[in-house]
Structures are given as structure tokens and as C-alpha cells.
Amino acid sequence: xxxxxxxxxxxxxxxxxxxxxxxxxxxxxxxxxxxxxxxxxxxxxxxxxxxxxxxxxxxxxxxxxxxxxxxxxxxxxxxxxxxxxxxxxxxxxxxxxxxxxxxxxxxxxxxxxxxxxxxxxxxxxxxxxxxxxxxxxxxxxxxxxxxxxxxxxxxxxxxxxxxxxxxxxxxxxxxxxxxxxxxxxxxxxxxxxxxxxxxxxxxxxxxxxxxxxxxxxxxxxxxxxxxxxxxxxxxxxxxxxxxxxxxxxxxxxxxxxxxxxxxxxxxxxxxxxxxxxxxxxxxxxxxxxxxxxxxxxxxxxxxxxxxxxxxxxxxxxxxxxxxxxxxxxxxxxxxxxxxxxxxxxxxxxxxxxxxxxxxxxxxxxxxxxxxxxxxxxxxxxxxxxxxxxxxxxxxxxxxxxxxxxxxxxxxxxxxxxxxxxxxxxxxxxxxxxxxxxxxxxxxxxxxxxxxxxxxxxxxxxxxxxxxxxxxxxxxxxxxxxxxxxxxxxxxxxxxxxxxxxxxxxxxxxxxxxxxxxxxxxxxxxxxxxxxxxxxxxxxxxxxxxxxxxxxxxxxxxxxxxxxx
Ligand code: ARG
Numbered sequence: 001x002x003x004x005x006x007x008x009x010x011x012x013x014x015x016x017x018x019x020x021x022x023x024x025x026x027x028x029x030x031x032x033x034x035x036x037x038x039x040x041x042x043x044x045x046x047x048x049x050x051x052x053x054x055x056x057x058x059x060x061x062x063x064x065x066x067x068x069x070x071x072x073x074x075x076x077x078x079x080x081x082x083x084x085x086x087x088x089x090x091x092x093x094x095x096x097x098x099x100x101x102x103x104x105x106x107x108x109x110x111x112x113x114x115x116x117x118x119x120x121x122x123x124x125x126x127x128x129x130x131x132x133x134x135x136x137x138x139x140x141x142x143x144x145x146x147x148x149x150x151x152x153x154x155x156x157x158x159x160x161x162x163x164x165x166x167x168x169x170x171x172x173x174x175x176x177x178x179x180x181x182x183x184x185x186x187x188x189x190x191x192x193x194x195x196x197x198x199x200x201x202x203x204x205x206x207x208x209x210x211x212x213x214x215x216x217x218x219x220x221x222x223x224x225x226x227x228x229x230x231x232x233x234x235x236x237x238x239x240x241x242x243x244x245x246x247x248x249x250x251x252x253x254x255x256x257x258x259x260x261x262x263x264x265x266x267x268x269x270x271x272x273x274x275x276x277x278x279x280x281x282x283x284x285x286x287x288x289x290x291x292x293x294x295x296x297x298x299x300x301x302x303x304x305x306x307x308x309x310x311x312x313x314x315x316x317x318x319x320x321x322x323x324x325x326x327x328x329x330x331x332x333x334x335x336x337x338x339x340x341x342x343x344x345x346x347x348x349x350x351x352x353x354x355x356x357x358x359x360x361x362x363x364x365x366x367x368x369x370x371x372x373x374x375x376x377x378x379x380x381x382x383x384x385x386x387x388x389x390x391x392x393x394x395x396x397x398x399x400x401x402x403x404x405x406x407x408x409x410x411x412x413x414x415x416x417x418x419x420x421x422x423x424x425x426x427x428x429x430x431x432x433x434x435x436x437x438x439x440x441x442x443x444x445x446x447x448x449x450x451x452x453x454x455x456x457x458x459x460x461x462x463x464x465x466x467x468x469x470x471x472x473x474x475x476x477x478x479x480x481x482x483x484x485x486x487x488x489x490x491x492x493x494x495x496x497x498x499x500x501x502x503x504x505x506x507x508x509x510x511x512x513x514x515x516x517x518x519x520x521x522x523x524x525x526x527x528x529x530x531x532x533x534x535x536x537x538x539x540x541x542x543x544x545x546x547x548x549x550x551x552x553x554x555x556x557x558x559x560x561x562x563x564x
Pocket of ligand 1: 120314
């Protein structure tokens with residue numbers, strides 16, 4: 001049931017050699033205004049070939065096309081507008097949906113293929129910020145989308161648990177730290193130490209040297225360094241886990257940077273063997289001039305490895321252990337040079353699969369127009385934001401639906417869902433401002449609006465005591481409002497594929513908003529529960545909208561309460 005292909009075939013039958021089937025397919029558009037039909041074919045490119053005015057071509061051509069598949073074919077200016085058969089299409093779409101339920105839109109594009117998703121990856125001893133929220137929720141949604149289109153996703157949390165910052169932290173702790181205080185309030189205390197280190201290091205640059213020494217000790221397995229590091233790491237992971245639990249997100253692996261500490265030597269050996277490593281002032285670098293990139297610094301003059309050294313080891317480990325078809329990194333835009341260098345070094349090493357490594361960047365979240373940064377200490381704590389969203393939602397529910405049964409659970413689903421939806425509805429690369437009051441509203445382009453629309457569907461179905469039949473029923477609808485909804489439902493599978501292909505969850509977020517709006521328009525104009533011959537088809541439509549909204553939200557990592 002691909003209408004574009006159907007129209008292209010019918011056009012090809014009358015156009016003969018003038019245009020290829022592919023060209024015809026690419027030319028077919030979806031008109032914005034519904035009175036211009038469901039699909040439309042511009043004839044301008046034929047005008048040159050036929051040396052005739054476009055409106056004349058459209059007029060003549062529309063008479064020749066086989067009308068079997070259409071309600072109407074109408075020429076309009078330089079376009080031929082196709083109107084589908086509403087009753088037939090609605091019957092087919094709704095039956096398809098009612099039988100497939102939440103599997104509607106599944107596909108086998110990625111069958112037998114693994115996709116590794118590097119996501120979330122916060123840094124130990126720092127709070128998980130709003131910035132990491134983006135990576136977490138985008139990565140999670142991409143994993144759901146990958147799964148829906150047939151891939152096997154592997155979600156990896158590449159925690160930042162190694163690097164010179166641990167040298168800084170150890171120095172700071174040993175100088176100014178207080179064990180009792182850290183135990184009581186680990187993350188904020190560690191953050192305070194880290195911030196204090198940076199303030200002091202501006203005045204006393206020798207602190208940076210000490211930090212480098214301590215990190216070197218850590219890399220060499222010094223007992224005191226390891227003990228402090230382990231402690232900082234465990235406390236931090238406990239805090240991160242709280243946020244993941246609130247979001248309902250799980251990982252397949254928490255192998256972070258430290259995991260690769262003993263896996264970097266083979267990388268360095270291989271770089272040496274391939275004569276790619278060049279000594280530069282005592283440090284080891286890979287020249288990337290031919291990629292128009294700065295050299296990749298692999299090993300510092302004191303022998304310490306770097307972020308990219310660990311990423312090289314990680315990439316190779318992942319290829320070996322997960323045999324990935326694609327390996328994607330959901331990391332902020334500011335690291336795009338790093339990932340270009342990573343790919344380039346792997347390419348230089350002769351690994352064809354470096355082409356399958358993809359950086360999926362995203363924009364910044366600002367707060368009242370200001371950038372967030374941990375170093376300066378002006379962070380928004382993610383856990384606090386989620387809790388605030390839950391509380392604010394609870395207030396709205398108390399006002400709108402005070403007798404709701406499982407208020408707390410619903411407030412959690414809606415509050416957290418609001419934050420996640422707001423993040424995902426924006427094009428991945430856009431920067432956006434975070435304003436809690438706006439995102440939790442039940443109206444507007446928000447997560448709660450979509451959830452509320454779906455709970456409305458469920459309430460209609462409960463009232464009607466309707467459940468999905470097991471055999472085919474006639475679900476023909478032909479009015480204009482239901483037609484808009486049916487067409488949106490028909491588009492869902494293509495939208496899912498597009499969202500995955502573009503690594504862009506916002507495609508699904510925008511889609512569910514659109515479907516919810518079209519449904520609400522239908523709902524306001526139609527007496528769904530009125531007893532007449534259409535009632536069953538109308539309820540099947542309501543059911544289908546509910547299924548697709550729930551599935552769409554699930555793909556974004558958002559739950560759907562039946563009642564709110
Ligand atoms: N920990 C890093 C940060 O917060 C992100 C790590 C991304 N993943 C990777 N394999 N480099 O900036």
C-alpha cells in the first residue's frame with residue numbers, strides 16, 4: 001500500500017519514455033492544502049519536452065490516466081491533483097492497524113545488524129547536567145527507533161571516569177577535602193573541590209603539574225590514587241543511577257574510559273608499526289593534514305594518554321565485540337573535531353569500518369539564554385529539574401483531575417515525559433532554552449498534550465466498551481476530518497524510518513503532535529459515540545490513534561498513562 005508508487009506507476013503508463021519511473025516518483029508531492037488533493041504531480045518538466053503550456057499538459061494528461069485507483073484526478077494550473085478513495089484507504093489503514101497494534105510500523109531494514117550507541121556518558125565527580133540529558137534521551141530514542149526498524153541496538157554509557165581531571169580532583173581532595181563532607185554530599189562536594197581547584201590553579205599554575213603527576217600515578221596503578229578514584233567513581237555512579245531510574249533508561253554496558261586503560265598499548269603499538277605515530281616535542285601525534293585536521297595527540301610527553309587514545313581503543317574493542325554495522329556517538333556538537341580525528345586516525349590505520357563510525361551531534365540547552373557549564377559551577381541539576389517537573393505536574397493534576405486514582409505515578413510519567421519531549425521535539429542540532437513552566441502545559445506542542453490526547457482516546461474506548469476484534473471488519477470512513485487522521489496514521493511507518501535514517505527523534509515528536517492535533521480537530525467535530533453505521537469505524541480510528549500515539553511516545557522514551 002504505497003500510494004506514491006501507485007501514482008507513479010499510473011503516470012508512467014501514460015508518459016511512456018518522457019520521464020523515468022524514478023523521476024516521476026521524485027516529483028510527486030504532498031500538497032499543503034487538502035483541497036489540492038492527497039498527492040500532486042507538477043508537469044513543468046514535461047513542458048520543455050512537449051513545448052506546451054503546463055496547464056494544457058496537466059489538462060490533457062489527467063484525462064488519460066487510469067482512474068480506477070482514485071476518487072478524482074483534477075488538473076490545476078501546472079499540477080495534476082490526485083484524490084485517493086477515502087473509504088477504501090481508511091478501511092485498509094484501520095484494519096492494518098487494528099491487527100498489527102503496537103507492531104504497526106515495525107520493519108526489517110536493519111535485520112541481522114548491530115548498531116552500537118554511545119550515549120549519556122557523563123563525567124565522574126561532576127553532576128549530570130542538562131547537557132547530558134540530551135545525549136541520554138536522544139541516544140535512548142535512537143535505540144528504540146533502531147529496534148523498531150529491525151536493528152539490534154547496544155547502548156553503551158562511556159562514562160568519563162579517567163583523565164587528567166582525576167589528577168586535579170585528587171590534588172584538590174588531598175589539599176582541601178574533608179572525608180565526612182564528601183561522604184555526606186558526594187557530588188556537590190566533589191564539584192566544589194573541582195571548581196576550587198580551577199580558581200586556585202589560575203593563581204598557582206604549579207597545581208596543574210601536581211594534577212598531571214597524580215593522574216600519571218593513577219594510570220600506573222598507585223594504590224592511594226586508585227582508592228580515591230574508586231570511591232569518587234562509585235559515589236558518582238549512584239547519583240547518575242537515580243536519574244536513569246527516573247527516566248526509565250537502561251544501558252547494556254557501563255564500560256567507560258577507565259575500562260580501556262589496559263587496552264591502549266596495543267593501539268599505540270599498532271600506530272607505531274604502521275608508522276603513523278610521529279614524535280613532536282616529546283609527545284606522540286598522528287599527522288592528519290591530508291584530512292585538513294590538526295594532528296591527533298595520542299600520548300603526552302610524560303607518557304599520559306588522552307581522551308582520543310581511549311576512544312581509539314574503545315572503537316576497536318566495539319568492532320571486535322559487537323561486530324557493528326554502525327557505531328554512533330551521541331555527543332554535543334562541540335566535540336565534532338574530536339570525532340573527525342577519531343575517524344581519520346582509524347582510516348589511516350586501514351580500518352574500512354571507520355566509515356561506519358558516526359558522530360551524532362546536538363545543540364546546547366541554555367537556561368534563560370545562558371550557556372550551562374560545570375566548570376563555572378552554574379549547573380542545573382538534572383535530578384532537581386525532573387523533580388520540579390513532577391511536582392509542577394502534580395499541582396496541575398490536583399487542579400484538573402483531583403479524583404484521579406494513581407496521581408503520583410501519573411505525575412511522574414507526565415512530568416518526566418514533559419522534560420524528555422521538550423528535548424526531543426527540537427531538531428537535534430538546534431540550541432534551545434529550557435523553561436519548565438512552558439513544557440509541562442497540557443496545551444501547546446508539549447508531551448503532556450500528546451499524553452492527554454491519548455488518555456482522551458482511552459476514555460472514549462472505555463465508555464464505548466470497545467476492544468479490538470480479531471477478524472476483519474469494514475472500517476470505511478469518508479468525511480474530511482477523519483481523512484486527515486487516517487492519512488496521518490498511514491504516514492507513521494515512513495516517519496519512523498525517516499527518524500532513524502536521519503538519527504532525528506524530532507521527526508517522531510513532531511509527528512505525534514500533528515496526529516494529536518488532527519485527532520482533536522476530528523473529535524471536536526464528530527459525535528463519535530452516536531449510534532449509527534459509522535460508529536465502529538470511528539472507534540477503530542480512536543483506537544488506532546491511541547495505539548500510534550502510545551507507540552510514538554514509547555519510541556521517544558515516554559510513557560502513556562491511560563488516565564490523566
Ligand atoms: N564524557 C564525555 C563528556 O561528557 C562524553 C563522552 C562521549 N563518548 C565518547 N566515546 N567520547 O564530554
